[in-house]
């Protein structure tokens with residue numbers, strides 16, 4: 614039976630069908646930029662050494678201190694688009710004007726090996742993954758408020774004013790979709806948020 618292609622990314626998984634994660638477990642984490650999601654992911658990776666972090670591909674420029682192959686694989690828009698054509702992405706999205714995508718090969722290999730995989734992706738990407746891997750554990754991280762988020766983005770100092778405004782507009786849209794996630798954590802106090810995040814992961818132990 615032919616399935617309808619998703620509206621947003623018509624190039625994604627043309628042979629789409631629901632897939633089982635072959636014994637592995639997928640954790641999908643989304644949050645508005647500046648909510649502390651990277652810190653939570655880092656803490657979870659330290660607490661659960663078996664957890665595999667999927668390094669995304671992006672066309673945005675590296676920020677100060679970011680390394681290719683560690684934080685992201687930084688590639689050009691033309692390479693990203695060529696890979697869309699080849700069906701290399703299990704999901705991809707344009708976020709804040711740049712492409713971001715997850716390697717289908719990497720994800721399939723890890724899940725076939727029965728590993729627990731952590732994906733830090735946006736809401737559009739989360740929906741695509743859930744369509745394909747409906748058993749994924751979805752977690753949304755909320756800022757305490759939009760004002761607190763603005764202050765964080767400004768003090769972080771990694772984004773210019775225009776980029777901060779884009780991120781705040783996007784944050785409102787993403788927060789409006791939080792109920793789509795199985796778990797929602799408000800990152801008000803970092804230590805409590807780390808515990809809540811790790812408690813969820815601990816509920817799905819390695820196979």
Ligand code: 5GP
Pocket residue numbers: 642643644645646669670673704705706708713714715733734735736737738739
């Ligand atoms: P940043 O540029 O601040 O690192 O990330 C911006 C946004 O892109 C975040 O919401 C992050 O979760 C999302 N993102 C990172 N990697 C991917 C990916 O592979 N796919 C999708 N759909 N979003 C991603």
